[in-house]
Amino acid sequence: MKVGFIGLGNVGGKLAGSLLRNGHDVTVRDLDPKTAQAFLDQGAHWADSPRELAEAADMIITCLPSPAACSVVMESDDGVIAGLSEGKIWLEMSTTDDGELRRIADRVLATGARALEAPVSGGCHRAATGNISIFVGGDRESFEQVLPILTTLGRRVLHTGALGTASVLKVMTNYLATANLCAVAEALTVCKKAGLDMNTTYEAIKISSGNSFVHETESQVILNGSRNISFTMDLVLKDVGLFDTLAKNLEVPLEISPLLMDIFRDGQERFGPREWSSNIIRRLEESAGVQVLGHGFPAELTDDEPEEEGYEVVVTGRG
Template sequence: MRVGFVGLGNVGAKLAGSLSRNGFDLMVLDLDPAAVAPFVERGAVAAKDPRQMAEACDLVMTCLPSPVACAAVVEGPDGLLEGLGAGKIWAEMSTTDASEVARLAEKVHATGAAAVECPVSGGCHRADTGNISIFAGCDRETFERMLPILTTLGRRVLHTGDIGTASVLKVMTNYLATANLVTLCEALATSAAAGLDLGTTYEAIRISSGNSFVHETESQVILNGSRDISFTMDLVNKDIGLFQSIAESNGVPLEVSPLLNRIFQDGERRFGGRELSPNIIKRLEEATGLDIRASGFPSEMVDDEPEAPGYEVVPRHRARGA
């Protein structure tokens, strides 16, 4: 099987790297030639445009920064739709709008090809080692066809249902991660203001009911001062904005979500859209005059879990045959 991969950014390059490392026949495409070059050096073929990739590949995966960018690749001039056909698969790995991915999937289906949305969750460091989690929204037959690829790219793979379900779940999990990040910033700033040692504060949270995946990753790079989690404020605003839109369209009167949106919109206004997302703590550093850093923490996260074959996660009610 030849696999095409469009979008070699922070996450995409690591996912495509897993395919390359595991011996897949790979074709790549990105607007930045410098992102393409390392893959070509390792044996991948560079595509000139999405159409050429769709014509040459059995499976094309996209991992792009916005729904607009994805639409341009799929249905723009020389887009994927011009090269897709029966037997081929388009897999959207971006975090995107559920209605938009469903709209594009309908156009893909009209070519005779199959479509699947498979956003990832767990951080760039886990995408780099093939240990990230993947949500897959599609019909079961397409999921079965995709499973050998998805279990190469990720450790835990969940079939979420039809197209659109994975996108809703992905923005929901990103919303929860954002809420956790903001409360951790407040906890660290308050501890520093109260005169507590921040290294001790980190351990107190880690061994307590306050612990979380976000604490064990983002709190570390916050305290190091690098704040480098390979995710930016504009992407946070996109994701939590999508979650808020889902709630509004379904009549759910959220209270925390609008506040999180205001906090990160303010952060983007102050520091810029490409500012690293953990630097939302700078709002509190500026307000208090505190420097929220401590010694002994890494500048970036590295996944120390060995790469291993992935597997399908089966929800409990299905496992019991309900």
């Protein structure tokens, strides 16, 4: 199956790299041709437009920073939809709004092509090694058709149900990760102010009931001082905003989500929209007059688990 990949950013570039590393025929497209050069050097083909890419590929993957960006790539005159035909598959791997996803999917389906969503979760370091988790929404037949490629891109692949379900679950998990990040930032700052050793504090949290995936990953780059988690404050606001809007539309009166939005709006105003999200702790450092740093922690995360063939996660007891 020939794969077209649009969007070679922090996550998309690593996913496209997994495809090339595992021998797939890949055509790429990005707004910045310089970004694509490393992939071309590895054997990828280049498309001059999304339409050209869609015409050349059997499966078209989009991994873009916002619903608006996806709309442009998909719906412009030389967009993906213009190059679709019966039998092709569009796989949306962006973190996006479920309603917008279904709207564009309807246009894809009208061409005779199929539509799936497949947002990822687990961090850029796991995307780089093909060990990331993938949520997939869409019909079961299309899911099974692309599963061999999905198990190249990720280790754990979960079919979540109809189109839109994966997008809802993705923004939910990003909301939880953000809540964990803010809680970890407060915990580390308080312990630093109390005079505790930060390496000891890290290990204490890691072996306790207060542990989380966010602590095991983001706390390391926080304590290094780089705060480089390959994810920025504007993207946090986008993702948590999607979750917050979903809750409002469903008339669920949330309390924590609006507070997270306020925290990151303030962080973005102080440090800029492209500041690393983990540096949200800097708000607390400045207020408390401390620097929350440890010793020997990495500046960037790497996945130390070997790349393994992925598999479908089977849900038990699902009705």
